[in-house]
Amino acid sequence: MASKPSTEPKDQTPPAGKSLRADARRNRDKLIETAAQAFADHGTAASLEDIARRAGVGVGTLYRHFPTREHLVEVVYRHEVEALCDAAEELSRELTPDRTLEEWMHRFVGYIATKRGMGDSLRILLNSNSELFADSYGKVPIVLAGLIARAVADGSIRADVDSTDVLHALSGTYSMPNSPEWHNRSRRLVGLLMDGLRWGAPRA
Amino acid sequence: MASKPSTEPKDQTPPAGKSLRADARRNRDKLIETAAQAFADHGTAASLEDIARRAGVGVGTLYRHFPTREHLVEVVYRHEVEALCDAAEELSRELTPDRTLEEWMHRFVGYIATKRGMGDSLRILLNSNSELFADSYGKVPIVLAGLIARAVADGSIRADVDSTDVLHALSGTYSMPNSPEWHNRSRRLVGLLMDGLRWGAPRA
DNA sequence: AGATTAAACGGAGGCGCCTCCGTTTATTAT
DNA sequence: ATAATAAACGGAGGCGCCTCCGTTTAATCT
Numbered sequence: 500m501a502s503k504p505s506t507e508p509k510d511q512t513p514p515a516g517k518s519l520r521a522d523a524r525r526n527r528d529k530l531i532e533t534a535a536q537a538f539a540d541h542g543t544a545a546s547l548e549d550i551a552r553r554a555g556v557g558v559g560t561l562y563r564h565f566p567t568r569e570h571l572v573e574v575v576y577r578h579e580v581e582a583l584c585d586a587a588e589e590l591s592r593e594l595t596p597d598r599t600l601e602e603w604m605h606r607f608v609g610y611i612a613t614k615r616g617m618g619d620s621l622r623i624l625l626n627s628n629s630e631l632f633a634d635s636y637g638k639v640p641i642v643l644a645g646l647i648a649r650a651v652a653d654g655s656i657r658a659d660v661d662s663t664d665v666l667h668a669l670s671g672t673y674s675m676p677n678s679p680e681w682h683n684r685s686r687r688l689v690g691l692l693m694d695g696l697r698w699g700a701p702r703a
Numbered sequence: 704m705a706s707k708p709s710t711e712p713k714d715q716t717p718p719a720g721k722s723l724r725a726d727a728r729r730n731r732d733k734l735i736e737t738a739a740q741a742f743a744d745h746g747t748a749a750s751l752e753d754i755a756r757r758a759g760v761g762v763g764t765l766y767r768h769f770p771t772r773e774h775l776v777e778v779v780y781r782h783e784v785e786a787l788c789d790a791a792e793e794l795s796r797e798l799t800p801d802r803t804l805e806e807w808m809h810r811f812v813g814y815i816a817t818k819r820g821m822g823d824s825l826r827i828l829l830n831s832n833s834e835l836f837a838d839s840y841g842k843v844p845i846v847l848a849g850l851i852a853r854a855v856a857d858g859s860i861r862a863d864v865d866s867t868d869v870l871h872a873l874s875g876t877y878s879m880p881n882s883p884e885w886h887n888r889s890r891r892l893v894g895l896l897m898d899g900l901r902w903g904a905p906r907a
Numbered sequence: 908a909g910a911t912t913a914a915a916c917g918g919a920g921g922c923g924c925c926t927c928c929g930t931t932t933a934t935t936a937t
Numbered sequence: 938a939t940a941a942t943a944a945a946c947g948g949a950g951g952c953g954c955c956t957c958c959g960t961t962t963a964a965t966c967t
Contacts, residue, residue, distance in 0.1 A: 519945095520933055520943095520944060522932070522946080523933095523944075523946090546922080547923080547924075547925090548923060548924080551947090557947025558924085558926095558947075558948075559928095559945090559946065559948070560945075560947065563945075563946085724914060724962085724964075725963065726914095726915065726963065727914075727915060727916090727963095750952080750953060750954090751953080752952085752953060752954080755917090760916075760917075761916065761917030762918075762954085762956095763915095763918070763957085764915075764916055764917065766954095766955065767915075767916085
C-alpha cells in the first residue's frame, strides 16, 4: 500500500461514494476545499451561495452534492480530521521523530482553532451524530500515541509519557479566549510541552 | 376589584410596556392575534412577513415591536396562558361550578393542542428562559385548584380530589399522536374525568 | 384650531435559502 | 471517430429574513 507518490489526491466519500463522473468529483472537491476556508473564516453560518460562487459552480451543484448545510459541515469536518491524521505519516518521512511530533502538534492545535469557529453547527452535529465523532476523532489519540511511541523508541523524548495527558493538554486550547494572542499562546504551549518531553531523554 | 365589565380589553406588556401611542397599541394587538393564529396553523416557523401582511401592517412594524421571532413567540405564549387563566373567572360568572370546571378543562386541552404545533421554538424558549415557564404556566395549577375547590364546596363533585392528579391527566394529551381523532379523543377524556369527579358527589 | 415634534409606520432593497428544469458534457456503445 | 444517453451542471425565480430611512400621524403645546 501507499506505493504511489500520493501528494494530493486523497478523498472520496468512503461508504456512500460510488464512482463519480470526472467533473462531478472535481466540483465536489473544490466545494469542500472552499467550504473549509469559508467555515474557518466566517463560521458555519457562511453563505452557501458564496461558497458555490467562490468554488466556481452554481448553487444547484452545491445542493446536489450536499443537500443540507449540515451535510457539508460534516464532510468538511471529516476531511480535516483525516488530513490531520494522514499528515503524521507524511511528516515522519521527512523529519526526525521528535520534530515530527512537534510539527504535528502544531497542526493539531491549528486544526482546533478552526473548529472553534465552527462551534455552532458542529456541536449540533456531534450531539445528534455521535458516530461521526467516534469515527473520525477516534483516530486522533491513536495517531498521537503512535508518534509519541516512535519518539520514545528513538530516544529523543523521555519514556514515561502518557499520550492521553498530552492530548488533554493540547485540547485545552479549545476553550481559550479568541484574542489575537491566541496563535502565539498555542505555539508556546506546544513548545513548552516539547521541552518537557525532551527533558531527561536518553539522547538529549 | 374587577368591578368593570371588562369584556375584551385586557393585555399590554405588564412589566416593560409603558404607555404606547394609540396606533402602536392597535397594531401590536393585531399582530399578536394574527401571530397566534399563524403559529397554530403552521407552527412557529410561520412566515413573519405573512403575519405582518395579514395583520395589515408592514414588516418594519412587526420587527419594531418584536425584534426576533422568539420575542413574538414568547408574547403569544404568555398571552394565551393569561387568557386561559382569566377565562376561569369569566366562566364562573355564567355557569355552575361543575360546568365551569368542565368547560375550562376543555379550553385547557384546546390550548395544549396549539402548543404541540409550536413545539419547535417553544422548547428552546422554555429551556433558555425558565422564568417564562414559571411565571405564566405557574398560574395554571392554581387556577385549576381554585375551580375544583369551588365545585367541591358547591357539592357538585366529590371532595377527595387531588387537583394535581387532574392536571396530570389533562397534560397527557400533549403527547398524543396528531390523528384527526385527536380532538374527539381529548373531549372524551375531559368527559370521563368529569364523570369520575361527579361520582358520589353530595348533590349528584 | 393650528403648529410642532417625536413616535410610529411601512415597504423597498439587499441578501440568503432552496428548487426546478432546460442545457451541457463525460461516458459508453457502435 | 461518432452517436446515443444518462449524469451533472447552473442560474433564474420565488420566497423569507431583516434593516434602513423617508413619510405619516398621534399627542402636546400655544
